[in-house]
Amino acid sequence: MNTNLDEVILGIRPVDTVWRSKARARLNDLAIPLNSLGNLLDLAEQLAAIQESMTPSVKRKMIVTMAGDHGVCAEGVSAFPQEVTPQMVRNFVAGGAAINVLAEAAGAGVTVVDMGVAADLSDLAAQKKILGYKVASGTGNMAVGPAMTREQAIKAVEAGIEIATRLIGDGVELLGTGDMGIGNTTPSAALLSVFSGKTPRQVTGRGTGIGDAALENKIRVIEQAIACNQPNPRDAIDVLARVGGFEIGGIAGLILGAAYHRVPVVVDGFISSAGALVAKKLAPASVDYMIAAHQSLEFGHRLMLEELSLRPILNLNLRLGEGTGAALAFPIVEAASRVIFKMLTFTDAGVTGPGKEDSAHA
Numbered sequence: 001m002n003t004n005l006d007e008v009i010l011g012i013r014p015v016d017t018v019w020r021s022k023a024r025a026r027l028n029d030l031a032i033p034l035n036s037l038g039n040l041l042d043l044a045e046q047l048a049a050i051q052e053s054m055t056p057s058v059k060r061k062m063i064v065t066m067a068g069d070h071g072v073c074a075e076g077v078s079a080f081p082q083e084v085t086p087q088m089v090r091n092f093v094a095g096g097a098a099i100n101v102l103a104e105a106a107g108a109g110v111t112v113v114d115m116g117v118a119a120d121l122s123d124l125a126a127q128k129k130i131l132g133y134k135v136a137s138g139t140g141n142m143a144v145g146p147a148m149t150r151e152q153a154i155k156a157v158e159a160g161i162e163i164a165t166r167l168i169g170d171g172v173e174l175l176g177t178g179d180m181g182i183g184n185t186t187p188s189a190a191l192l193s194v195f196s197g198k199t200p201r202q203v204t205g206r207g208t209g210i211g212d213a214a215l216e217n218k219i220r221v222i223e224q225a226i227a228c229n230q231p232n233p234r235d236a237i238d239v240l241a242r243v244g245g246f247e248i249g250g251i252a253g254l255i256l257g258a259a260y261h262r263v264p265v266v267v268d269g270f271i272s273s274a275g276a277l278v279a280k281k282l283a284p285a286s287v288d289y290m291i292a293a294h295q296s297l298e299f300g301h302r303l304m305l306e307e308l309s310l311r312p313i314l315n316l317n318l319r320l321g322e323g324t325g326a327a328l329a330f331p332i333v334e335a336a337s338r339v340i341f342k343m344l345t346f347t348d349a350g351v352t353g354p355g356k357e358d359s360a361h362a
């Protein structure tokens with residue numbers, strides 16, 4: 001199994017433009033007024049081109065929820081205490097969390113990963129209820145030093161690649177990203193600020209629902225983290241190490257692994273998109289394999305999606321994470337695969353095509 005970061009980055013190819021054109025030609029020929037299935041047709045084209053098949057299949061779906069803790073919680077950046085992270089991991093295992101219910105509704109599985117929770121979850125890993133990839137027990141406090149070492153950042157990304165590779169090897173056809181980690185909207189906003197050049201004030205939101213004073217503090221903490229760590233925006237691993245998180249690195253790796261194996265990956269909200277941004281900086285062609293599930297209510301997510309050049313499928317005022325938006329988008333992605341797979345063309349269906357005059361088909 002190749003999980004070496006440099007080799008995976010080199011192995012990620014843009015989606016083939018000839019396949020895109022072939023898929024688009026068929027979609028333009030379906031027995032509907034041209035483009036009347038809107039963005040669904042773009043998704044269908046993307047799926048067909050990724051799989052290099054006119055019968056793309058995304059039936060076997062998996063959400064991967066990556067969990068990790070954050071030393072920066074010591075600065076009072078979240079409305080909730082850090083112990084909620086392991087408590088929620090146990091809730092995922094018990095099947096009672098939002099992601100369990102929404103993934104089940106979509107006919108998808110949920111894989112929970114300990115990327116760096118600051119609690120002992122080895123009992124769950126031993127029982128194979130979660131995957132144990134703990135890089136360390138929570139990151140360092142990025143307000144006073146680096147969140148992690150460069151080696152830990154690479155280890156986190158390579159863990160994500162390994163997980164994608166394992167799941168795809170087991171037959172998964174569509175991946176979705178998810179996160180759990182109290183405090184993780186803070187490193188996510190920091191990553192966006194560094195990569196986009198926008199100020200922390202322009203990209204920082206309220207996460208779990210902090211008030212005005214706490215938001216001001218969160219912005220100051222991010223400013224301080226960037227000032228004291230001086231991450232190099234041209235070196236994505238450096239940025240991840242200095243102001244990122246273990247689960248964010250894992251998400252970046254999952255996306256890179258998906259792209260390497262030519263499997264589409266649905267990106268959830270703000271934190272997942274921060275992971276996607278790291279993946280894009282490491283391998284720009286990986287964006288071809290990404291599908292943005294939704295636009296989160298978290299302030300900054302719109303900018304994040306702009307940085308990724310991705311158009312969200314849904315806009316449901318979600319601001320939860322866990323992979324919930326990805327699970328909700330799964331049925332739409334699957335529907336898009338069926339549009340190109342199962343619908344008939346004008347000729348096949350015996351339906352008269354558009355007239356020559358005033359037709360966008362012409």
Ligand SMILES: Cc1cc2ncn([C@H]3O[C@H](COP(=O)(O)O)[C@@H](O)[C@H]3O)c2cc1C
Pocket residue numbers: 077078079080084088179180181182183184185186206207208209320321322
């Ligand atoms: C009970 C609970 C369940 C969650 N599920 C996802 N998050 C979300 O909220 C956290 C990020 O927000 P912040 O940066 O403000 O801490 C992450 O854990 C994210 O997954 C949750 C948060 C809580 C409290």
Ligand SMILES: O=C(O)c1cccnc1
Pocket residue numbers: 185207208268269270271272296297298301318319320321322
């Ligand atoms: O968009 C998200 O994923 C999000 C937003 C706020 C808190 N947790 C997650």
